[in-house]
Amino acid sequence: MRAGKTYRMGRIFGADGRTLILPVDHGLTFGRVEGLEDPVARVDELLDLPCDALLMAPGLTRMTADRFARRDAPARILTLDTFFRLPGEQEAGAGLAASVEQAARLGVDCVKLFMAWNVPSRERSETLARIAEVVRRAEEFDLPVMLEPIAVGEERTPEAIAVEGDGARSAMEVGADIIKIAYPGPELMAAWSAELRLPLVILGGPRTGEADAVLTLAEESVEHGARGIVIGRNVWQRPPDVARRLMQRLHEIVHG
Amino acid sequence: MRAGKTYRMGRIFGADGRTLILPVDHGLTFGRVEGLEDPVARVDELLDLPCDALLMAPGLTRMTADRFARRDAPARILTLDTFFRLPGEQEAGAGLAASVEQAARLGVDCVKLFMAWNVPSRERSETLARIAEVVRRAEEFDLPVMLEPIAVGEERTPEAIAVEGDGARSAMEVGADIIKIAYPGPELMAAWSAELRLPLVILGGPRTGEADAVLTLAEESVEHGARGIVIGRNVWQRPPDVARRLMQRLHEIVHG
Amino acid sequence: MRAGKTYRMGRIFGADGRTLILPVDHGLTFGRVEGLEDPVARVDELLDLPCDALLMAPGLTRMTADRFARRDAPARILTLDTFFRLPGEQEAGAGLAASVEQAARLGVDCVKLFMAWNVPSRERSETLARIAEVVRRAEEFDLPVMLEPIAVGEERTPEAIAVEGDGARSAMEVGADIIKIAYPGPELMAAWSAELRLPLVILGGPRTGEADAVLTLAEESVEHGARGIVIGRNVWQRPPDVARRLMQRLHEIVHG
Amino acid sequence: MRAGKTYRMGRIFGADGRTLILPVDHGLTFGRVEGLEDPVARVDELLDLPCDALLMAPGLTRMTADRFARRDAPARILTLDTFFRLPGEQEAGAGLAASVEQAARLGVDCVKLFMAWNVPSRERSETLARIAEVVRRAEEFDLPVMLEPIAVGEERTPEAIAVEGDGARSAMEVGADIIKIAYPGPELMAAWSAELRLPLVILGGPRTGEADAVLTLAEESVEHGARGIVIGRNVWQRPPDVARRLMQRLHEIVHG
Amino acid sequence: MRAGKTYRMGRIFGADGRTLILPVDHGLTFGRVEGLEDPVARVDELLDLPCDALLMAPGLTRMTADRFARRDAPARILTLDTFFRLPGEQEAGAGLAASVEQAARLGVDCVKLFMAWNVPSRERSETLARIAEVVRRAEEFDLPVMLEPIAVGEERTPEAIAVEGDGARSAMEVGADIIKIAYPGPELMAAWSAELRLPLVILGGPRTGEADAVLTLAEESVEHGARGIVIGRNVWQRPPDVARRLMQRLHEIVHG
DSSP, X not given: OOHHHHHHHHHHHTTTTOEEEEEOOTHHHHOSOTXXXXXXXXXXXXXXXXXXXXXXXXXXXXXXXXXXXXXXXXXXXXXXXXXXXXXXXXXXXXXXXXXXHHHHHHTOXXXXXXXXXXXXXXXXXXXXXXXXXXXXXXXXXXXOEEEEEEOTTOOOOHHHHHHHHHHHHHHHHHTOSEEEEEOOOHHHHHHXXXXXXXXXXXXXXXXXXXXXXXXXXXXXXXHTTOOEEEOOHHHHXXXXXXXXXXXXXXXXXXXX | OOHHHHHHHHHHHTTTTOEEEEEOOTHHHHOSOTTOSSHHHHHHHHTTSOOSEEEEOHHHHHHTGGGGOSTTSOEEEEEOEEEEOOTTOSSOEEEESSOHHHHHHHTOSEEEEEEEOSXXXXXXXXXXXXXXXXXXXXXXXXXXXXEXXXXXXXXXXXXXXXXXXXXXXXXXXXXXXXXXXXXXXHHHHHHHHHHHOSOEEEEOOSOOSOHHHHHHXXXXXHHTTOOEEEOOHHHHTSOHHHHHHHHHHHHHHHHO | OOHHHHHHHHHHHTTTTOEEEEEOOTHHHHOSOTTOSSHHHHHHHHTTSOOSEEEEOHHHHHHTGGGGOSTTSOEEEEEOEEEEOOTTOSSOEEEESSOHHHHHHHTOSEEEXXXXXXXXXXXXXXXXXXXXXXXXXXXXXTOOEEEEEEOTTOOOXXXXXXXXXXXXXXXXXXXXXXXXXXXXXXXXXXXXXXXXXXXXXXXXOSOOSOHHHHHHHHHHHHHTTOOEEEOOHHHHTSOHHHHHHHHHHHHHHHHO | OOHHHHHHHHHHHTTTTOEEEEEOOTHHHHOSOTTOSSHHHHHHHHTTSOOSEEEEOHHHHHHTGGXXXXXXXXXXXXEOEEEXXXXXXXXXXXXXXXXXXXXXXXXXXXXXXXXXXXXXHHHHHHHHHHHHXXXXXXXXXXXXXXXXXXXXXXXXXXXXXXXXXXXXXXHHHHTOSEEEEXXXXXXXXXXXXXXXXXXXXXXXXXXXXXXXXXXXXXXXXXXXXOOEEEXXXXXXXXXXXXXXXXXXXXXXXXXX | OOHHHHHHHHHHHTTTTOEEEEEOOTHHHHOSOTTOSSHHXXXXXXXXXXXXXXXXXXXXXXHXXXXXXXXXXXXXXXXXXXXXXXXXXXXXXXXXSSOHHHHHHHTOSEEEEEEEOSSOHHHHHHHHHXXXXXXXXXXXXXXXXXXXXXXXXXXXXXXXXXXXXXXXXXXXXXXOSEEEEOOOOHHHHHHHHHHHOSOEEEEOOSOOSOHHHXXXXXXXXXXXXXXXXXXXXXXXXXXXXXXXXXXXXXXHHHHO
């Protein structure tokens, strides 16, 4: 691996090769999300909690630059794109909202792109072409690329999970350095981790009923090969004391 | 903030961090608007009134350059794009009508883009991609970017206001330096100002029945956190004496 | 105004600020037009008549370059684009057919673009984006830009004229140096001339029944503020002697 | 005319300003055409026959480069684009399949583009925009451009011929140096040759019943002003001895 | 042929001008394909078998670079694009997923593109335009280009085979150095090999019932002019011992 990428991957995954990532990038696509109404204040709170990296969009990254201007701050991953699909729409909308140059200028350690995979063929090929161009530019800056293949808005059926598995393979082939994916269950988790030979990080998704369900998810994921978890709404959409406890436990699960 | 941006933001917002902006950019998109039939003459009249900045399209900016060629002239904000949607159309039309290079050449202090947010997903993603490219170029010139998220042609329902709140968050995340938005009522005005941590300036919109309604709007907005107001038709679509009185009162409200 | 533009505008409008322009650019879009079957021969005839500038497409400009290779030749304005809309079509076709670089290489004094304004919103925004890019490039060469806003194929109702008035304002705002437009009647002619503060030149359109109708059109236009006329088919689609008389009278009307 | 263009036009048209062109470029668009199954072998046979230039697509041009690597070889014209329209399709497909840079690298004397003119307005404007960009690039290399306006798949009615006449004029205006067109009959042949002031070369089209019909076509065309003929299938889709005789007669007709 | 291309073609085809290529690039388009769930492990197994080149997508190429970092390793061919068409879709999706620059950086010996040919005219012309641009860039790096014309998802009727024959000719004309195609039967195999004058390599396609059917396919193909075979699923979707035997026999057939 080239020097710049080695350096940045080390900042994200640390010595044990595991990472606990806090996503607070929802505003770019979803707007004023509950629990993230004041993203800067949220980041300030979260910075008290154990965490290896934050996932942010360009605006929040710029506004919080001073918080990270110290050697022991968490790493930062920049969200580069959006995906919109309103209820009842035939055609989704996806595209870049930032550039690799801006990422390099901001000094982040990684760029992240979305990969909606339960979409028409034309959207699939446009998505890969857009990602491929970002990968090409990112190579020039030694910037790692995180890709997130998702069957958007579908139930967790075996078919939907298989679509995401196919997306994960396409993501690996188009040049992902890290793959962010929904937990596919123990067997596939172990299989994909071994097969893709890239660090897989598991997303938490919308807040689930039980706070502790997140811990079970994290334990199972890590136990079966996940290199990290990316859990946001299930943490910061809960009361501060619950959120604090969750992050501490998640940190133990990931790094313990 | 980089030096060029600090300088330009200071020219727009002044010492007290507040601004009274006069928009006269309607011609680019709306053509020969009532009260703005002769935009140069209108600018000459308006320049007698207290005002911190004018919002203009490229042609008018070029034609009135000499009026601003003095050290104590108001700042100038350049409108870069258009948004058309004729009655009964399914698909709107939006695109650039000027470039960041032209803005830099004209010496303006800021560029402004529209962000229609009650549109299909494809138009949303195209709008963000277009804005993101302008933001990238503007960074190279240290030019501030003003974004205007709007639920076009909708009644002021809580849903419409929420759409604009989501648009404002997306605007912040894609890289806005200033957000121009419709007044969302006292609670949300205070909330958004605190949350977005960017100067919000409130638009006046079409002329309303009562002249004084504008003053109430301005007072409420500023009282609840607005950093300025952008009122055009409600001023220059009224008789000169009314317009003068309104501007003087607005100036007192904003800066008093 | 920058030096190159001052020089070229002076070549088109002369000392009295008025101009008589002969359009012979129809072939690019309309093909083998009656009266212009042999455009080079036509140009040779027309060059005997009093005329300040010719409007031509790239091919004819190239073929007749030697005729203009003298210091007292008329100026040349290059048509850069096309607009097609066949009977019964929902969607028109518009686009560039030449570049600013070619214009600069050919040494013409101005470039001219069409602006169909009674079109869907998407076509409007695409047209402005295309024009804006040409304006940006033309600025680099100090080349004046002539824009022609038209309600294509409509009767001369007040509504159609108002659409063209809106288009003229948009044309001014996107960066026109000269606006070519259909005569809107005395009041609007006077109003637009005063308001737009750009030279307006009036088009003759298809041949009308009476030859002298053209003279009336020219007289009225100039009397109410037009800075010139652009009359082609109404001249060269008539017998040579009639055409000669018309041009001589038009020259007197414009410059007398 | 610039030096490079003068040189290349001279190589195509020779001293008497006439040319006999053999088109063997059908494979790019039509695939494995009868009589051209083995294009290299076909070229080798044809090179024994009198001929001024061959029209070829990039692959065949590259494969036969050695055959033309001598001072007295025929000139080569490179086909740059394709036009597809399958039975029953509403929308045709057209686009570039090679670049001016490749043409310059291959050392050909001219580039050739297709101009389907009985198409919707949008396709017309896209075709002209694509051609205009090629013309702009070709100017930088002094490369002549041949354009071929066609009413695709229509009977030879006066209306269809008029459409091609309009296309020929548009071709001249967008910057053609040579126009390839279907024979429009004696009067129009004479008229277009005089009016367009560009060398017109006549295409042979699909094989007709009678071999000698080609000779009549060539005689009439040249008699009425054609500067050359471009006949392929009517030659090489016939038996070798017939093809040889035809070429010899065609050469006499064109140059005799 | 230019030096860089001579060198790379020699690495693919060897001294006898024949090649046995193993495709393992399926993940990019098809995702987690049976038998290729763990592509790196699969490559490691396959590297024990006789083979001249592997066809891989960018991710796998990057991950296995060290395996090929020796002078006697097989050559590598990089898949640059994708083609998606889900059941029931009218419109397919095709596009680039990597660039010629990435290929040059990775040090591969060839780039490969797909050419779906039983598609609407618009898709055909877009495919050729996309390929032509890759050909132009590849020329700058002396990189050979392999094209694969296919009648996707059709039965092997004479019509479907003829469509692929037409595609093969278009592939040759747009600039292919190698053509990958389905076996068209003995007569056409011999004919196309002679006519196209490019090395044709035959694809194996989905696993067929009988393992030995592959050997018959290879024998027939090579006997009638194929310069190589590209067989993947029919090898690595079978038990290891069967796969080993098949590869050894295929190597004998191709090089014996």
